[in-house]
Amino acid sequence: xxxxxxxxxxxxxxxxxVSVAVVGASGAVGREVxxxxxxxxxxxxxxxxxxxxxxxxxxxxxxxxAIELLTESDLSANNxxxxxxxxxxxxxxxxxxxxxxxxxIDNSSCFRMDPNVPLVIPExxxxxxxxxxxxxxxxxxxxxxxxxxxxxxxxxxGIKRIIVSTYQSASGAGREAMDELExxxxxxxxxxxxxxxxxxxxxxxxxxSHNTPxxxxxxxxxxxKIIAETRKILSxxxxxxxxxxxxxxxxRAHSESITVEFEDFAPDEEAVRRVLRDFPxxxxxxxxxxxxxxxxxxASGQADVLVGRIRRDPSNPRAVSMFACGDQLxxxxxxxxxxxxxxxxxxx
Amino acid sequence: xxxxxxxxxxxxxxxxxVSVAVVGASGAVGREVxxxxxxxxxxxxxxxxxxxxxxxxxxxxxxxxAIELLTESDLSANNxxxxxxxxxxxxxxxxxxxxxxxxxIDNSSCFRMDPNVPLVIPExxxxxxxxxxxxxxxxxxxxxxxxxxxxxxxxxxGIKRIIVSTYQSASGAGREAMDELExxxxxxxxxxxxxxxxxxxxxxxxxxSHNTPxxxxxxxxxxxKIIAETRKILSxxxxxxxxxxxxxxxxRAHSESITVEFEDFAPDEEAVRRVLRDFPxxxxxxxxxxxxxxxxxxASGQADVLVGRIRRDPSNPRAVSMFACGDQLxxxxxxxxxxxxxxxxxxx
Numbered sequence: 026x027x028x029x030x031x032x033x034x035x036x037x038x039x040x041x042x043v044s045v046a047v048v049g050a051s052g053a054v055g056r057e058v059x060x061x062x063x064x065x066x067x068x069x070x071x072x073x074x075x076x077x078x079x080x081x082x083x084x085x086x087x088x089x090x091a092i093e094l095l096t097e098s099d100l101s102a103n104n105x106x107x108x109x110x111x112x113x114x115x116x117x118x119x120x121x122x123x124x125x126x127x128x129x130i131d132n133s134s135c136f137r138m139d140p141n142v143p144l145v146i147p148e149x150x151x152x153x154x155x156x157x158x159x160x161x162x163x164x165x166x167x168x169x170x171x172x173x174x175x176x177x178x179x180x181x182x183g184i185k186r187i188i189v190s191t192y193q194s195a196s197g198a199g200r201e202a203m204d205e206l207e208x209x210x211x212x213x214x215x216x217x218x219x220x221x222x223x224x225x226x227x228x229x230x231x232x233x234s235h236n237t238p239x240x241x242x243x244x245x246x247x248x249x250k251i252i253a254e255t256r257k258i259l260s261x262x263x264x265x266x267x268x269x270x271x272x273x274x275x276x277r278a279h280s281e282s283i284t285v286e287f288e289d290f291a292p293d294e295e296a297v298r299r300v301l302r303d304f305p306x307x308x309x310x311x312x313x314x315x316x317x318x319x320x321x322x323x324a325s326g327q328a329d330v331l332v333g334r335i336r337r338d339p340s341n342p343r344a345v346s347m348f349a350c351g352d353q354l355x356x357x358x359x360x361x362x363x364x365x366x367x368x369x370x371x372x373x
Numbered sequence: 374x375x376x377x378x379x380x381x382x383x384x385x386x387x388x389x390x391v392s393v394a395v396v397g398a399s400g401a402v403g404r405e406v407x408x409x410x411x412x413x414x415x416x417x418x419x420x421x422x423x424x425x426x427x428x429x430x431x432x433x434x435x436x437x438x439a440i441e442l443l444t445e446s447d448l449s450a451n452n453x454x455x456x457x458x459x460x461x462x463x464x465x466x467x468x469x470x471x472x473x474x475x476x477x478i479d480n481s482s483c484f485r486m487d488p489n490v491p492l493v494i495p496e497x498x499x500x501x502x503x504x505x506x507x508x509x510x511x512x513x514x515x516x517x518x519x520x521x522x523x524x525x526x527x528x529x530x531g532i533k534r535i536i537v538s539t540y541q542s543a544s545g546a547g548r549e550a551m552d553e554l555e556x557x558x559x560x561x562x563x564x565x566x567x568x569x570x571x572x573x574x575x576x577x578x579x580x581x582s583h584n585t586p587x588x589x590x591x592x593x594x595x596x597x598k599i600i601a602e603t604r605k606i607l608s609x610x611x612x613x614x615x616x617x618x619x620x621x622x623x624x625r626a627h628s629e630s631i632t633v634e635f636e637d638f639a640p641d642e643e644a645v646r647r648v649l650r651d652f653p654x655x656x657x658x659x660x661x662x663x664x665x666x667x668x669x670x671x672a673s674g675q676a677d678v679l680v681g682r683i684r685r686d687p688s689n690p691r692a693v694s695m696f697a698c699g700d701q702l703x704x705x706x707x708x709x710x711x712x713x714x715x716x717x718x719x720x721x
Contacts, residue, residue: 186688190538190630192580192621206578211562214555230554230624231670232540234682234696239661243642243684252687265688269630269696273540273621276578282538282617282630294591313587322579334582336591339600340534340613348582348617 042069043370046103048118049110050092051078053200054132057359058107059083059090065372073099075110101125105366108132109359123159128369130161130362137162137254144257147364148306149176153260154369161365166357167191167247167270168254170279173330173356174349176259177304181296183288185343186265187255192273192280193235193247194321196353198224203276210274228274235270245270278321279353286344297335297345306356311335319350330356390417391718394451396466397458398440399426401548402480405707406455407431407438413720421447423458449473453714456480457707471507476717478509478710485510485602492605495712496654497524501608502717509713514705515539515595515618516602518627521678521704522697524607525652529644531636533691534613535603540621540628541583541595542669544701546572551624558622576622583618593618626669627701634692645683645693654704659683667698678704 045062049055050072062068063086072083073095082089093099095114100106100122108115108131115133123129136142143153144162146169154161164172171189178184195206205223212219213229226233237246244252247270255266265286273280301307310319311333319331330351338344351357367373393410397403398420410416411434420431421443430437441447443462448454448470456463456479463481471477484490491501492510494517502509512520519537526532543554553571560567561577574581585594592600595618603614613634621628649655658667659681667679678699686692699705715721 188536188632188686188688190617192540192619207562210558214559214562225664226668227670230622231668232621232623232628233668234664234666236664239664242687243661243682244687245664267632267686267688267692267694269538269682269694271540271628271630271696273580274578274623275580280580280619282619284536284615313591316573316582316584316587316593318582320574320579320581322575334591334617338536338615339590339592340536340615344615346615346617348619 041067043067043105044069044103045105045107046071046073046100047107047109048073048095048100048114049108050074050083051081052109053196053203053354054358055107055109056083057354058109058363059085061359061363067372071099071103097121101127103127105370106130107362107366119160126159128159128161128366130163130365132163132358132362134165134250136160137164137250138257144254145365146172146258146361147368148173148304150258150260151368161369163358163362163365164254164258165247165250166197166353167193167268167279167281168251168258169357169361170330170349170351171251171281171283172255172258173307173351174281174283174301174332174347175285177300177307178285178292178297180300181287181292182290184264184285185288186267186286188267188284189251190269190282191271192275192282193270194273194275194277194279194353195228196277197279198272206274206276224272230274232271232273235272244268275321276325277352277354278324278350279357280319280321280348280350282346282348284338284344284346286341289343291337291343291345294335294337294345301332306330307332309333319348321350324350325352326355327352328355328360389415391415391453392417392451393453393455394419394421394448395455395457396421396443396448396462397456398422398431399429400457401544401551401702402706403457404431405702406457406711407433409707409711415720419447419451445469449475451475453718454478455710455714467508474507476507476509476714478511478713480511480706480710482513482598484508485512485598486605492602493713494520494606494709495716496521496652498606498608499716509717511706511710511713512602512606513595513598514545514701515541515616515627515629516599516606517705517709518678518697518699519599519629519631520603520606521655521699522629522631522649522680522695523633525648525655526633526640526645528648529635529640530638532612532633533636534615534634536615536632537599538617538630539619540623540630541618542621542623542625542627542701543576544625545627554622554624572620578622580619580621583620592616623669624673625700625702626672626698627705628667628669628696628698630694630696632686632692632694634689637691639685639691639693642683642685642693649680654678655680657681667696669698672698673700674703675700676703676708
């Protein structure tokens, strides 16, 4: 078990068993959810996957757990269900499963913008979950990492506009994209040809605009998610967001270059560092003398979102800039989902 | 010879021989300058390097040319000198060499902010070179790529502010950094340890804030160069610039995510595309349906700066955003220097 799991959860003991299902357990996010759940004594786990993965196993509490093929009835008897497969599967199963009184934490984009479904980053808006809510949406990975850096700053003044350029890792496109990055890079170093099959562009020593469709406004699907989800999570339909989403040849941590414009004047740097240091789930990495700031190699496998390069914007007296890194599979996905469940079920 | 050289220069014929020297010829930029000069029949070349490279050879017109150890007198007899070594060497030799009436194109940062030295991107401010000027400074690579995308937009309205996040390649730190990126990536893929010696942070599947020192404002040396050089090249001491400079694991092309705020209203996208298409040295790559935008693999080895993702900024009615890629060693350095010389000496 990686040390950060202990840091977050410690050893969780519980008398009452909770029946938990992970759907899409063999995927990049599903595996991380299973790994995080290992620490909870209460969890009585079943894992589900597609026909391709059914019958294979995942490591579980020193042994193995077999991935089962999903049928609808399998989910109705679980107290807690993590949906980490496709939006299509979520649209088929999530609402019905929740209607039986089970908690469903949905990692897909299927219900995120549904006004009746809370979209939650626990440190920021856990209180948006109302009594009786059973279906909870887990935000987009870039949105989570962005808002972990930005939301704490609201203590210092109203925020008017966010400009963000992302440096997104392969993991956001799944395990196959991570494999393609490694394999294509190996081929490039050996001077061999490589035909990408997972992503639409060469990935070895290359970067490209996020490969979701572009709408008439010129923004791709990833960017429009960031805009809409930011407004919903911050309960601020007016806040301006200008994202540029770029995939870089990094394995599993996203980075983001962020400029925040306040309504009035920008707070001083030390005030920004202070509210970030006080915020759970954020670690300030801002060593100017040592030229040490957030980096994917240091964010990978970590629970915290790293934030640094905190400084006033010389081009606007109301703005500050920052650079953030977070593990896309953990706080960007699996960890945030498990944290929602942890608080909902009063585990720890 | 790579095809783009033909595209730019065609075959250059000339009666009068011009004595040309390249100082730092074995470096990443120096080699590119030598490669570009091959096409000029007029050029009578000498190449100089440090004790480490003196005696080795570079390819030249189908044969080889030997790198000589530099002494001061070697430079005084050349009509045209490219300084592509260190700032220290430029400070020792550049001004004196120019004082003999020779043209000196200096690629270092040594003289860029000297009010008596023109800082030139030929497509943008060639006219800043006055009669009698002999020492010309070549701008920082990020500045060149940024302004090739931004300067054409001045036709559409006054520009108030530029926010730019860079995705910078290894080549900006020299050949050794390119080697370190390749070697450390190979080690990472083989699961081996690698101790970086050229750059201060791991580079394999990692990115990090530019490793120049940070000043009291919180900006690093690369960023303060972009701010100051942009103001000088655009002759606009008021223009706001907020850069974030990040090194990504890419070999030789820089990318930049750019937001431009106009004084009044933002132009429409098609007007932006039109002025960019009309600008020499820029190629618009902005295929929304095909999800095809500027990428390092397509910018590498090319003369043009690629610009795309052109769109209105939904968070500010006065702003547009773009994404640009350019070959750091070519338009970002060697090609810009050779273009300055080409126009100065009336070669083509």
